[in-house]
Amino acid sequence: MALPRYYTQQACGLARALEVVGERWTLLIVRDAFYGLRRFGEFTAHLEIPRAVLTERLNRLVEADVLARVPAAAGRSEYELTAKGRTLWPVVRSLMSWGDEHYAVAGPRRLFRHAADDGPLDERGICAVCGREIAIGDTVVVPGPGLGPPSDDDDAVSAALRDPHRMLEPLRD
Amino acid sequence: MALPRYYTQQACGLARALEVVGERWTLLIVRDAFYGLRRFGEFTAHLEIPRAVLTERLNRLVEADVLARVPAAAGRSEYELTAKGRTLWPVVRSLMSWGDEHYAVAGPRRLFRHAADDGPLDERGICAVCGREIAIGDTVVVPGPGLGPPSDDDDAVSAALRDPHRMLEPLRD
Numbered sequence: 259m260a261l262p263r264y265y266t267q268q269a270c271g272l273a274r275a276l277e278v279v280g281e282r283w284t285l286l287i288v289r290d291a292f293y294g295l296r297r298f299g300e301f302t303a304h305l306e307i308p309r310a311v312l313t314e315r316l317n318r319l320v321e322a323d324v325l326a327r328v329p330a331a332a333g334r335s336e337y338e339l340t341a342k343g344r345t346l347w348p349v350v351r352s353l354m355s356w357g358d359e360h361y362a363v364a365g366p367r368r369l370f371r372h373a374a375d376d377g378p379l380d381e382r383g384i385c386a387v388c389g390r391e392i393a394i395g396d397t398v399v400v401p402g403p404g405l406g407p408p409s410d411d412d413d414a415v416s417a418a419l420r421d422p423h424r425m426l427e428p429l430r431d
Numbered sequence: 432m433a434l435p436r437y438y439t440q441q442a443c444g445l446a447r448a449l450e451v452v453g454e455r456w457t458l459l460i461v462r463d464a465f466y467g468l469r470r471f472g473e474f475t476a477h478l479e480i481p482r483a484v485l486t487e488r489l490n491r492l493v494e495a496d497v498l499a500r501v502p503a504a505a506g507r508s509e510y511e512l513t514a515k516g517r518t519l520w521p522v523v524r525s526l527m528s529w530g531d532e533h534y535a536v537a538g539p540r541r542l543f544r545h546a547a548d549d550g551p552l553d554e555r556g557i558c559a560v561c562g563r564e565i566a567i568g569d570t571v572v573v574p575g576p577g578l579g580p581p582s583d584d585d586d587a588v589s590a591a592l593r594d595p596h597r598m599l600e601p602l603r604d
Contacts, residue, residue, distance in 0.1 A: 269577070270540045271530030272462050272523060279526075280455065289445050342533060348554070349529055350445060352521040357444030357451075360515060367443045381521070382555060404442075 278322045279346065283307055284315050288343065289350050291325060293399060293419060294429045296336040304415035319343070339426065347394045348383070355381035358404075365403035373398050373424060397425045451495045452519065456480055457488050461516065462523050464498060466572060466592060467602045469509040477588035492516070512599065520567045521556070528554035531577075538576035546571050546597060570598045 279285055286305055295301055301312055316337060319325040324343035330336040339346075351370075358366040359381075370379040373396045377387025385392050400422045408420060418429045452458055459478055468474055474485055489510060492498040497516035503509040512519075524543075531539040532554075543552040546569045550560025558565050573595045581593060591602045 270462075270527065271532075271535055272527040273459060273530070274534040275526040275530030276455075276458060278530075280453075280458075282449075282453065285449060285453075286446060289443075345532065346529060348525040349522075352525045353448040353452075354443065354445040356519060356522055357446070357448030359444075359518065361447040362444055 275349070278318075278324065279349070281315065281318070283311060284319065285346075285350060285353065287312070287315055287319065288324065288339075288346055289354070290415075291337065291339045291343070292347060292350060292394065292425050294423060294425070294427050295415060296338060296428055297330075297334070298337075300415050300429065303413040344394055344426075351381065351383060362404045364406070367402050367404040367406075368399050368419075369402040370425075371398045371400055371422070372396060394425050398422050399425055448522070451491075451497065452522070454488065454491070456484060457492065458519075458523060458526065460485070460488055460492065461497065461512070461519055462527070463588075464510065464512045464516070465520060465523060465567065465598050467596060467598065467600050468588060469511055469601055470503075470507070471510075473588050473602065476586040517567055517599075524554065524556060535577045537579070540575050540577040540579075541572050541592075542575040543598075544571045544573055544595070545569060567598050571595050572598055 279288065283305065287301060287307075290301055290304055295304060298312065298316070301307065301316075302309060305312070316325065316327075320327050320337070323340050324346065325337045326340050327335045328338055354366075354368075370383070371377060372379060372385040372387065372392045375385065375387040377385035379385055379392055379397065383391050383397070399419070401420055405420070408417070415429060423429070452461065456478065460474060460480075463474055463477055468477060471485065471489070474480065474489075475482060478485070489498065489500075493500050493510070496513050497519065498510045499513050500508045501511055527539075527541075543556070544550060545552060545558040545560065545565045548558065548560040550558035552558055552565055552570065556564050556570070572592070574593055578593070581590070588602060596602070
């Protein structure tokens with residue numbers, strides 16, 4: 259891990275976590291990686307993040323072993339969550355649930371379901387049908403009531419995420 | 432809630448949550464409020480945060496109804512978590528657990544136990560003794576193996592947190 263940059267006097271796990279994922283945009287990038295985004299252009303299209311910022315954040319996440327840069331077609335690179343990166347799902351989920359609970363007037367934009375039995379997952383990732391805690395790879399993200407109708411302005415990623423989609427799987431075939 | 436400042440194109444719960452608690456230092460302040468810190472001077476002593484930054488962050492947290500400013504002795508104000516603020520505990524806990532899991536070489540600095548039966552709580556807040564999910568008010572924070580020995584340089588807050596302490600309760604009598 260890189261040396262502490264911000265919280266030099268703070269040695270607790272929270273401060274260490276925030277050193278890695280606490281910068282602006284970083285957890286949105288990680289969230290999108292859980293949704294199956296892998297390409298630089300997918301992140302820029304979906305997040306409308308400045309390219310220089312995205313480059314810096316991706317480099318930091320690779321350096322921290324949260325994302326891995328993997329070779330793809332046509333000499334390009336793609337980014338995928340590492341095993342360590344996938345352990346960030348409770349972090350992303352808890353923040354998303356908190357924001358939905360307090361700020362989503364029309365309800366959540368995305369909901370999560372258990373792939374095997376289609377049961378809805380609660381904020382702890384527990385399936386209402388089988389009662390088990392569902393792993394991220396067995397979770398499907400589906401549109402929620404807060405998503406709103408499709409728009410001609412929707413980017414390709416937003417459009418793809420209007421269909422139920424298994425987490426971590428690439429958005430395209 | 433204030434208008435979105437950073438993620439204007441991002442309407443998901445995660446972006447909304449990060450608008451409120453995603454700024455540098457904010458979640459460390461919230462963590463400390465869970466530990467029972469209430470006074471401006473306690474936060475500055477424990478966090479070594481610049482006073483102007485702390486003032487700005489506290490104002491934002493009050494504005495967002497995460498903290499409430501309450502009158503205290505000698506005309507001072509104190510800060511306490513609101514009901515909404517207390518729902519941030521899964522966020523703080525999940526980030527702390529992630530940081531501890533991946534970066535705490537000597538183990539966590541703080542551990543959490545169930546006040547009623549002294550059972551250790553896991554990263555989901557579930558007690559190993561009674562098997563139930565324990566509310567924040569029934570949780571005790573105790574020193575963990577990563578805390579290290581006391582030092583003459585310890586501030587009063589750090590020293591107070593060397594004893595088991597029930598979450599949310601003020602640090603002093």
